Amino acid sequence: MARVVILGAGISGHTAATILRRSLSKEHEVVVVTPKEYWNWIPSNIWVGVGLMKREDVCFSLKKIYDKIGVHFHQAKAVAIYPEGSSELSKPHVVAESTTPGSEGQTIKVEYDFLINATGPKLNFAATEGLGPDKYTYSVCTASHATEASNKLHEIIQEMKQGKKKKIIVGSGHGLCTCQGAAFEYVFNVEYELRRHKVRDLAEITFITNEYELGDFGIGGAHFKRGGYYIHSKVFAESLYAERGIHWVKRAHVQKVEPNKVYFETLNGDESSLEYDFAMLLPPFKGHEISAYDKNGGDITLKLFAPNGFMKVDCDYSNKPFEEWDVNDWPKTYQSPEYKNIFAIGIAFAPPHFISKPMKSKKGTPITPTPPRTGMPSGIMGRTVAMSIAEMIKQGTDRPAYESPFAEMGVACVASAGASLLNGSAASMTMYPVVPNFKKYPRHGRNISYTFGELGLAGHWIKRILHHMFIYKAQCKPGWFLIPE
Amino acid sequence: MTEEDKNLYVQDAYQPEYYSLTPTKMVRFFRVFWPWQILRFIFINIKMVKMIGKSHAKKTSL
Ligand SMILES: Cc1cc2nc3c(=O)[nH]c(=O)nc-3n(C[C@H](O)[C@H](O)[C@H](O)COP(=O)(O)OP(=O)(O)OC[C@H]3O[C@@H](n4cnc5c(N)ncnc54)[C@H](O)[C@@H]3O)c2cc1C
Numbered sequence: 416m417a418r419v420v421i422l423g424a425g426i427s428g429h430t431a432a433t434i435l436r437r438s439l440s441k442e443h444e445v446v447v448v449t450p451k452e453y454w455n456w457i458p459s460n461i462w463v464g465v466g467l468m469k470r471e472d473v474c475f476s477l478k479k480i481y482d483k484i485g486v487h488f489h490q491a492k493a494v495a496i497y498p499e500g501s502s503e504l505s506k507p508h509v510v511a512e513s514t515t516p517g518s519e520g521q522t523i524k525v526e527y528d529f530l531i532n533a534t535g536p537k538l539n540f541a542a543t544e545g546l547g548p549d550k551y552t553y554s555v556c557t558a559s560h561a562t563e564a565s566n567k568l569h570e571i572i573q574e575m576k577q578g579k580k581k582k583i584i585v586g587s588g589h590g591l592c593t594c595q596g597a598a599f600e601y602v603f604n605v606e607y608e609l610r611r612h613k614v615r616d617l618a619e620i621t622f623i624t625n626e627y628e629l630g631d632f633g634i635g636g637a638h639f640k641r642g643g644y645y646i647h648s649k650v651f652a653e654s655l656y657a658e659r660g661i662h663w664v665k666r667a668h669v670q671k672v673e674p675n676k677v678y679f680e681t682l683n684g685d686e687s688s689l690e691y692d693f694a695m696l697l698p699p700f701k702g703h704e705i706s707a708y709d710k711n712g713g714d715i716t717l718k719l720f721a722p723n724g725f726m727k728v729d730c731d732y733s734n735k736p737f738e739e740w741d742v743n744d745w746p747k748t749y750q751s752p753e754y755k756n757i758f759a760i761g762i763a764f765a766p767p768h769f770i771s772k773p774m775k776s777k778k779g780t781p782i783t784p785t786p787p788r789t790g791m792p793s794g795i796m797g798r799t800v801a802m803s804i805a806e807m808i809k810q811g812t813d814r815p816a817y818e819s820p821f822a823e824m825g826v827a828c829v830a831s832a833g834a835s836l837l838n839g840s841a842a843s844m845t846m847y848p849v850v851p852n853f854k855k856y857p858r859h860g861r862n863i864s865y866t867f868g869e870l871g872l873a874g875h876w877i878k879r880i881l882h883h884m885f886i887y888k889a890q891c892k893p894g895w896f897l898i899p900e
Numbered sequence: 901m902t903e904e905d906k907n908l909y910v911q912d913a914y915q916p917e918y919y920s921l922t923p924t925k926m927v928r929f930f931r932v933f934w935p936w937q938i939l940r941f942i943f944i945n946i947k948m949v950k951m952i953g954k955s956h957a958k959k960t961s962l
Binding site for chain 2: 650651653654656657658660662663747748791792795798799802803814815816817818819823824825826827837838840843845847865867869870871872873874876877899900
């Protein structure tokens with residue numbers, strides 16, 4: 416009998432849990448430890464953030480699903496890993512603090528044969544003074560943050576209906592943010608809602624980003640073949656901002672936020688500020704503070720985790736300059752190099768370096784998007800690691816049977832730019848590979864025949880279908896396993 | 901003039917927006933023209949399915 420413990424039930428962890436449960440016979444246990452009782456389809460938080468969906472439309476109870484499929488569920492937050500066991504418990508185990516109502520803070524120990532870290536990002540609002548829903552800005556990173564953002568947005572829409580002008584800022588709240596795609600979607604959905612409420616002319620909207628160019632998205636952007644040219648995503652992104660009358664500030668690091676003012680610095684050393692009535696600024700991400708100890712109680716956190724709190728896997732973490740980066744620096748199996756029964760997937764694994772070129776302002780402030788790990792790659796990593804562990808258990812080996820090299824992974828994503836089945840739109844994009852491979856594709860770093868993007872209503876239909884399809888899949892309804900990640 | 905057109909109209913020259921590629925009326929029409937979008941829907945789905953197929957797990961080469 417083997418026990419696989421999965422920390423986190425987001426896109427990657429829940430995928431791994433459901434696939435493991437399906438692949439392993441009942442004598443083996445699959446255990447999920449996660450602090451929240453619900454699963455959230457995060458991409459649709461954008462629509463919660465403008466009031467088109469409610470929290471219930473994007474979240475559902477996990478416990479019921481896990482009871483149905485036979486996964487053990489602990490509503491708790493992992494705080495420490497003992498990969499060699501400890502003086503009290505000889506088997507490898509995780510220490511977690513309960514978040515179950517009624518027993519909050521109680522410590523539990525969960526033994527494992529295999530461990531998957533799928534804890535996603537810690538939203539690091541504290542990195543920027545005044546940032547976040549507890550301070551002065553809004554967020555759409557969780558369903559409850561998005562509900563708060565929507566309430567405030569509708570408050571100012573009501574004021575605009577009385578003729579008041581408003582200033583809106585959307586974007587990155589720090590020079591090292593990732594997930595620019597989410598900010599992109601939110602700004603266009605806000606703009607679309609303002610038009611729908613017939614108050615667009617009273618709003619001045621500004622997008623502030625740490626990207627070197629719009630359309631970089633933390634992956635250096637992408638080239639598309641169009642009209643006889645290879646055109647960078649910058650051109651299409653700028654086009655959409657210009658068309659919708661949204662101003663932009665790029666190459667910016669937000670230094671601090673005050674109740675109605677955002678202060679920022681740009682790569683060229685300028686310092687400036689913007690006033691706002693409503694601001695949705697994404698936080699930078701870091702890993703969750705999980706410590707690790709050897710069997711004697713010695714702290715081995717930095718053996719397992721990078722200093723940013725993300726878990727080290729089969730990457731090349733040597734500190735190479737940009738010119739020497741190689742696609743093979745990126746992971747293939749997501750296995751910890753130190754402990755063969757530990758894996759990290761989704762946002763929880765530590766990237767070997769950035770994808771976009773690292774830049775610093777004249778003052779030395781780093782202003783570069785950190786590498787994104789979007790839904791599709793996160794789901795694929797979940798499936799790959801689940802298949803590997805199932806095979807490792809069956810074969811009794813410590814060699815992962817499957818790989819999904821990050822460098823050979825493509826992405827398909829759909830970024831909403833206005834939600835309506837009749838006249839909405841979304842940018843549909845595919846690119847391959849997500850990490851540019853200039854050795855194989857010397858000119859653009861990517862295979863152009865697999866890299867494309869276009870804006871239109873069809874994209875919105877796809878985004879809407881994906882919303883229903885992925886919630887159906889996550890709820891393990893009949894035939895769920897036929898839906899790919 | 902639609903609100904969108906007004907937005908385009910009032911932008912000052914020498915602002916970054918002025919130098920951007922902007923869509924013509926025809927491009928904007930086709931973006932929401934159902935018959936065309938149904939075809940694009942099929943095309944985009946094929947592209948995405950190919951991409952998904954290319955990115956999924958394979959047996960290790962270790
Ligand atoms: C607003 C927004 C919109 C997005 N839109 C898109 C999109 O359109 N398309 C796309 O592909 N991607 C999108 N993304 C990115 C996508 O949501 C992420 O790539 C994906 O959620 C990453 O999955 P994950 O499993 O790594 O992390 P998560 O989904 O964040 O899951 C992490 C899990 O770990 C749990 N956890 C946290 N701490 C602990 C702990 N200490 N112990 C145990 N468990 C813990 C959390 O509660 C959670 O259940 C969007 C992101 C945001 C914020």
